[in-house]
Amino acid sequence: MDSKVFDMGDIDIAWCPGCGNFPILKTLKQTLAELQIDQTRLVLVSGIGQAAKIPHYFKTNFFNGLHGRALPPATAIKAANPHLTVIAESGDGDMYGEGGNHFLHTIRRNPDITNIVHNNMVYGLTKGQASPTSQLGFKTPVQVAGVFLEPFNPLAVAIALDAGFVARAFAGDAEQTKEILKKAITHKGYALVDIFQPCVTFNKTNTYQWFKEHCYYLEDSYNPEDRTAAFERATETEKLPLGIFYIKTNKKTFEENIAIYAQNDRPLYKREPDMEKLRKLIESFKSEN
Amino acid sequence: MGKNPSPQKPDATSVVLCGQAGQGIQTVEFLLTRLLKLVGYNVFATKEYMSRVRGGMNSTQIRISSRPVRAFADRIDILVALDKGGVAHLGKRVSSDTVVLGEKEIIRDEEIPGKFVDVPFVKTASEIGNKVYSNVVAVGTLAGIFRIDSALVADFVKKFFSAKASDIVENNAKAANAGYKLGSERANSEKIEFRIEPDDNVTGQIVLNGAEAVGLGAIAGGCNFIAAYPMSPSTAVLVFLAKHAKQFGLIAEQAEDEIAAINMALGAWYAGARAMVSTSGGGFALMTEGVSLAGMIESPLVIHLAQRPGPATGLPTRTEQGDLELALYAGHGEFPRIILAPGKIEDAFYLTQRAFNLADKYQVPVFVLTDQYLMDSYYNIPSLDLSQTRVEKHVIKTAKDYKRYELTENGISPRGIPGYGEGLVAVDSDEHDTEGHITEDLDLRTKMVDKRLTKAREMENDAIPPELVGPEKYKTLIVGWGSTYNVIKEAMDNLARDDVAFLHFKQVYPLPKETPGFLSKAQRTIIIENNATCQFGRLIKLRTGIDIENRILKYNGLAFSVEEVTEKLKELLI
Numbered sequence: 001m002d003s004k005v006f007d008m009g010d011i012d013i014a015w016c017p018g019c020g021n022f023p024i025l026k027t028l029k030q031t032l033a034e035l036q037i038d039q040t041r042l043v044l045v046s047g048i049g050q051a052a053k054i055p056h057y058f059k060t061n062f063f064n065g066l067h068g069r070a071l072p073p074a075t076a077i078k079a080a081n082p083h084l085t086v087i088a089e090s091g092d093g094d095m096y097g098e099g100g101n102h103f104l105h106t107i108r109r110n111p112d113i114t115n116i117v118h119n120n121m122v123y124g125l126t127k128g129q130a131s132p133t134s135q136l137g138f139k140t141p142v143q144v145a146g147v148f149l150e151p152f153n154p155l156a157v158a159i160a161l162d163a164g165f166v167a168r169a170f171a172g173d174a175e176q177t178k179e180i181l182k183k184a185i186t187h188k189g190y191a192l193v194d195i196f197q198p199c200v201t202f203n204k205t206n207t208y209q210w211f212k213e214h215c216y217y218l219e220d221s222y223n224p225e226d227r228t229a230a231f232e233r234a235t236e237t238e239k240l241p242l243g244i245f246y247i248k249t250n251k252k253t254f255e256e257n258i259a260i261y262a263q264n265d266r267p268l269y270k271r272e273p274d275m276e277k278l279r280k281l282i283e284s285f286k287s288e289n
Numbered sequence: 290m291g292k293n294p295s296p297q298k299p300d301a302t303s304v305v306l307c308g309q310a311g312q313g314i315q316t317v318e319f320l321l322t323r324l325l326k327l328v329g330y331n332v333f334a335t336k337e338y339m340s341r342v343r344g345g346m347n348s349t350q351i352r353i354s355s356r357p358v359r360a361f362a363d364r365i366d367i368l369v370a371l372d373k374g375g376v377a378h379l380g381k382r383v384s385s386d387t388v389v390l391g392e393k394e395i396i397r398d399e400e401i402p403g404k405f406v407d408v409p410f411v412k413t414a415s416e417i418g419n420k421v422y423s424n425v426v427a428v429g430t431l432a433g434i435f436r437i438d439s440a441l442v443a444d445f446v447k448k449f450f451s452a453k454a455s456d457i458v459e460n461n462a463k464a465a466n467a468g469y470k471l472g473s474e475r476a477n478s479e480k481i482e483f484r485i486e487p488d489d490n491v492t493g494q495i496v497l498n499g500a501e502a503v504g505l506g507a508i509a510g511g512c513n514f515i516a517a518y519p520m521s522p523s524t525a526v527l528v529f530l531a532k533h534a535k536q537f538g539l540i541a542e543q544a545e546d547e548i549a550a551i552n553m554a555l556g557a558w559y560a561g562a563r564a565m566v567s568t569s570g571g572g573f574a575l576m577t578e579g580v581s582l583a584g585m586i587e588s589p590l591v592i593h594l595a596q597r598p599g600p601a602t603g604l605p606t607r608t609e610q611g612d613l614e615l616a617l618y619a620g621h622g623e624f625p626r627i628i629l630a631p632g633k634i635e636d637a638f639y640l641t642q643r644a645f646n647l648a649d650k651y652q653v654p655v656f657v658l659t660d661q662y663l664m665d666s667y668y669n670i671p672s673l674d675l676s677q678t679r680v681e682k683h684v685i686k687t688a689k690d691y692k693r694y695e696l697t698e699n700g701i702s703p704r705g706i707p708g709y710g711e712g713l714v715a716v717d718s719d720e721h722d723t724e725g726h727i728t729e730d731l732d733l734r735t736k737m738v739d740k741r742l743t744k745a746r747e748m749e750n751d752a753i754p755p756e757l758v759g760p761e762k763y764k765t766l767i768v769g770w771g772s773t774y775n776v777i778k779e780a781m782d783n784l785a786r787d788d789v790a791f792l793h794f795k796q797v798y799p800l801p802k803e804t805p806g807f808l809s810k811a812q813r814t815i816i817i818e819n820n821a822t823c824q825f826g827r828l829i830k831l832r833t834g835i836d837i838e839n840r841i842l843k844y845n846g847l848a849f850s851v852e853e854v855t856e857k858l859k860e861l862l863i
Contacts, residue, residue, distance in 0.1 A: 039713065040707070040708060040710075040711060040712070040713065041707070041708050042707075043560075043707050045556070048718070053727065055715070056717075056726050056727050059713065060713060061707035061708075061713050061714045061715065062715050062716070062717075062725075063556060063559050063586075063716050064715075064716065064717040064718060064719065064727070065552060065555070065556075065582060065586075065718055066552065066578055066579070066582050066718055069548065069549075069552040069579075071549075072516075072544065072548075072549040072550075072552035072553040072556060073552050073553060073555055073556025073557075073559065074556065075553060075556065076514065076516070076552075076553040076554070076555075076556030076557040076559075076560065076562070076564070077556045077557070077559060077560040077707075078560075079514070079540055079542075079557070080514060080540075080556070080557045080559075080560035080561055080562040080564075081560045081561060081706075081707070081708055083708060084560065084707055084708050101545055101546060101548075101549070102545065102548075102549055104545070105544075105545035105549070258540050259534065259535040260534070260535060260538045260539065260540065267560070267561060267708070268513045268514065268538075268540070268557070268560070268561055268562040268563075269560070269561025269562065269684060269706060269709065271513060271538050272511070272680065273508055273509070273511050273512075273513070273537060273538070273680060274536075274537065274538070275509075275675055277536060277537065278505070278508050278509060278537070278675060279675055281505065281508075281533065281536075282495060282505060282672065282673050282675070283495075285495035285496060285497045285501070286493060286494065286495050286496075287323055287326075287327055
């Protein structure tokens with residue numbers, strides 16, 4: 001399958017030249033093409049922010065909702081129609097800041113969706129304020145003395161919540177990112193892929209060069225099924241590991257826990273209420289006991 | 290009878306149970322209303338309770354009648370005081386005519402204005418094995434007073450507790466029997482009069498409360514997805530649908546917060562489900578951004594909003610009609626919506642059912658605006674007729690060139706869903722083009738606003754007309770909306786005036802087009818609302834220019850009583 005099926009043609013893209021979102025867009029299209037995902041059965045769900053504009057540059061179904069609220073509709077879309085491939089994709093401010101509560105509870109709920117977070121450690125759309133992942137000391141027009149809030153560590157949080165798939169990639173490495181995304185999308189259950197992505201306009205600290213110097217891939221011998229090791233590696237700060245930190249394969253998904261799918265996985269739109277049963281339920285109020 | 294003018298017909302009686310939270314008053318309410326209905330009495334039950342799980346002072350009223358009774362009344366003929374403090378809690382409602390059933394040792398020195406009859410509820414329960422059975426002793430006592438067949442009572446109680454351990458089932462049956470004996474003895478010796486003719490037609494009727502009616506209506510409307518965060522008094526709908534979820538092919542999810550709940554519901558509709566949220570007060574306040582999203586992406590959405598007094602946490606377990614304006618204006622930006630407000634238990638069912646069809650047809654948020662009083666009130670009705678209802682689906686199979694926001698004459702674009710057809714379905718919270726992609730084309734912006742607002746025209750034509758109760762030729766018109774229907778209706782019966790009519794609105798927005806016609810025919814108008822600022826009166830003024838000059842408002846957290854409305858209307862009608 002050619003990744004061009006996902007192309008929108010000649011459109012105006014709102015990202016700055018050199019933005020880390022471009023390689024992510026391209027890599028995701030290639031990933032989906034290699035996985036033979038039918039665009040009519042794919043739904044991209046996003047919130048608000050520069051990263052959240054990604055569905056507009058993608059020929060597919062999408063739900064571009066509210067700031068911080070990509071995960072609840074993504075969960076519901078998958079629950080309403082388990083035949084769809086659902087990807088919730090937004091930036092670090094959207095997913096970890098405004099949508100922090102949903103991030104925690106979506107992991108607990110474990111829907112079979114992929115959560116891609118473009119992590120550039122800064123707010124782009126609102127022009128350069130700190131994000132939850134901004135590093136200590138990072139100066140902005142608002143954080144004038146530098147960030148003093150402890151940076152949010154999405155990987156450690158996800159591992160602490162026993163998420164089934166936790167990975168980190170770097171937008172500057174398309175090949176590795178594609179391999180990680182493929183595994184994330186085919187993973188049964190919630191999968192988090194945090195993607196380091198330079199913001200060329202508002203983050204002059206965490207540049208392409210900086211990521212190249214500060215990142216390295218987890219070694220081949222690393223065992224992603226070891227949760228304690230995963231937590232340890234996710235909390236490294238000197239150098240930042242990339243790759244798949246944690247995998248737990250035997251977790252029951254949200255959809256599998258929904259009783260109505262126990263017999264068959266027919267999506268909700270194909271189902272009709274059983275009026276005979278309802279009639280009986282109403283009758284039971286004659287002497288409900 | 291009492292000193293106060295009584296709305297009660299002599300063929301009716303009012304029993305109030307009072308005690309602490311945790312004493313099992315709700316069990317008494319449940320068992321007694323069903324038993325009384327089974328033997329042919331019309332019943333009405335409603336409760337007022339404090340926001341606590343144990344202790345405090347709560348009361349439940351059960352009205353029993355040979356005719357249908359459907360509203361809260363102040364009058365108390367029999368008060369069952371399960372604890373000290375009950376008489377004081379009910380205040381003036383306990384009159385010299387009230388028969389108070391209580392346990393001397395527990396009530397002790399509490400001043401009783403009416404006749405006191407000693408009933409050893411706790412002592413009897415303790416002898417059976419545990420004082421927890423005292424509520425079932427009370428069930429038995431009242432069943433004895435009302436001369437319900439004792440075998441039926443014991444059987445019913447056993448069935449009710451059948452999921453519990455066998456000794457608990459037996460002890461409850463013993464408690465019911467012992468209570469029954471206490472009741473029939475006292476009915477004879479203390480001359481507790483009770484002359485209400487049962488009606489065979491009532492026996493086969495159904496008894497349910499507003500919450501159950503909303504839940505049943507949702508199922509009948511094809512609801513297959515509910516996301517909610519628990520909050521009184523809306524929780525009962527989530528609980529009801531969760532209980533029946535598997536049987537009716539429904540997904541019932543407790544969300545992490547109300548924001549998640551409404552966004553899940555929108556995601557569910559997008560993917561082809563028929564979804565609702567159920568919430569109250571502050572929970573709905575959190576949902577308002579989601580309401581706005583529904584407006585922008587033109588998603589259907591059903592919002593059950595069970596009102597309680599605010600602002601903020603307010604009175605969590607009490608009632609009010611204080612959130613009409615919140616529902617009306619919730620969400621930034623300009624977009625259409627529909628607000629339904631059930632008055633009767635039947636309305637709660639049919640309107641909730643209809644809400645799903647309206648939401649799907651117009652692709653707008655539809656509110657079912659109830660309140661604690663309606664949620665928690667039970668009474669018997671003949672049945673709910675499913676032949677009147679139909680699940681109307683408006684989803685289309687998409688073609689390859691499908692455009693979600695195609696501009697149409699009536700503003701409604703055919704709604705596709707992902708995975709059904711060859712097209713792509715794109716929705717965006719930004720202003721968008723016909724394909725659903727973000728745009729800053731300002732001419733298109735104007736077209737899109739017009740398109741969304743155009744839908745309101747047809748919605749107005751579809752609005753449910755208000756119901757006129759009373760004479761067609763009236764001088765005075767009383768206006769009410771939502772849950773006050775039955776109380777105003779009974780007050781009207783008490784007044785028995787041939788020049789006074791009552792106009793009840795079960796759709797408050799868009800305001801039915803018949804509204805000005807009804808109002809301008811009246812020489813005098815009176816509006817009754819369970820809030821402080823006359824919100825519906827203001828809406829009528831805004832939409833019709835007509836000022837309703839007389840207002841009867843109540844906002845202490847309790848529902849109107851029949852006596853209260855009767856008296857206030859009498860004062861105004863002189």
